[in-house]
Amino acid sequence: MDTKEESFESCMRAIDTFKSSDFIMVIFGGSGDLSQKKLIPTLYLLFKKKLISDFSILGFGLPEMDDREYRENIKKWIISFKKEAFDEKVFEKFVKNFYYQGADAKDESSYKKLCQNISKLSKNKDDCNLIYYLAVPPIFFPVIVDNLSNKNLCRDRKNAKIIVEKPFGHDVKTAHTLNKKLLKAFNENQIYRIDHYLGKETVQNVFFFRFGNALFEPLWNRNFIDHVQITVAEDIGIENRAAFYEEASVIGDIVQNHIMQLIALVAMEPPANFEAESIRSERIKVLKSIKPLKTENIYDNIVLGQYDKGMIDGEEVNAYTDEKNVKKDSKTPTFFAGKFFVDNWRWANVPFYVRAGKRLKKRITEICINFKYPPLRLLGHKCRDIESNSIMFSIFPKQKIELRFNVKFPGMENVPYPVDMMFDYKDVFKVDYPLAYERILIDAMKSDITLFAREDGIEAMWNIVDPIKKAFEKDKKIFKYKAGSTGPKEAKDLIEKDKRNWMGF
């Protein structure tokens, strides 16, 4: 067996091997919000780490600007993303690779110029890696795909792929139409539907923890697990994204995608091998097993809320309805609590309680696996009840895994006491780990589709939330909660009526 140091060294050698091959990336919405805040800063970090070197990026979109102006903007975006990561010399080399085509995505004539630009950047090598990134509102997806297809820049173009951001449709019908449109132009393995949660280091650890150890997997089922909790709580509001959020709400923004993918990871069966399709299929099997709620019992299982004004970090913050560009009488939910069941052999009758929301008390992302009580209350416990065992995956703010179990409290009496056995990333790994977007982009460059959603997966996720959206559109049953709180009281009632409590807060 290797010593710990030897294992560490060999892992370092293994992860250092990646170098991207040349690529051209066309970013539709090249100067939009996502490009400014995530995409371009992430590309800069990858360049700084020498993970990408030979590439050209073409920003496509409005407003009109020339390459020089685009490059100046890029500098500002990177600085405001992470000032301490900015290095003038590195930046100079990085930004030389950026070009801009001021164009309206709806204007057919701009695609002729796009073809010319791509040819120029690829130096007429028509097999270089070509990545289209749709960083635009979904309303533009169809027109872009149609135009790329008309110019033979999709399936017929060797080494072309398309990255599609969420929201992928707004219900199963629209997601299906969009899938059809994409699949007319591209093959499924050229389509990369992003869910950045799957790119998070600690989220991937759920998979490694389960299938890299013999210890836990035998317990990972309805015989030993009492329930699962998933919390994606944020203290931020909707920032400047009213138009998007009014349409998506917490359901389209977090529940339909991030939360569902987390459930899939926790509940999936071991795949036949480590191939992308095997892993994706197992995730999707879980999504297809989640029982969609019936109209008559939606509100026994779901609580929707909207934030009212309140205090966060000592500062007064607005009610949702006072946010810029939100209607005063908006009923858009910003909070979701729900109970789902994965209706399969492994998980029958094990509730998955999930919570997500904006403007909550604090930002935490956690998955907690709660085990059943020991079969006999054998131990004398005078002052307190025994706690059940749990495994907590903390994704934010800490990156750690905690196993909770009971020991004897020191002294003459027999009193059980819960303690934690903890693995914390920062204590074990002194290495910098990639941000979710870094990982996801590199995977797309490597043509590794494992962490991306498949056509049927996206539709399965919509099938779960569609009945909730429909019921809500009809009766708008929503509870207000104070910004800075833990959400509406009804969310507490939802779990407490099952004699359980939310973990975390």
Ligand code: BG6
């Ligand atoms: C995005 C949502 O997908 O995820 C945002 O659109 C949300 O509303 C964000 O704030 C949360 O991601 P993370 O990585 O910060 O937990």
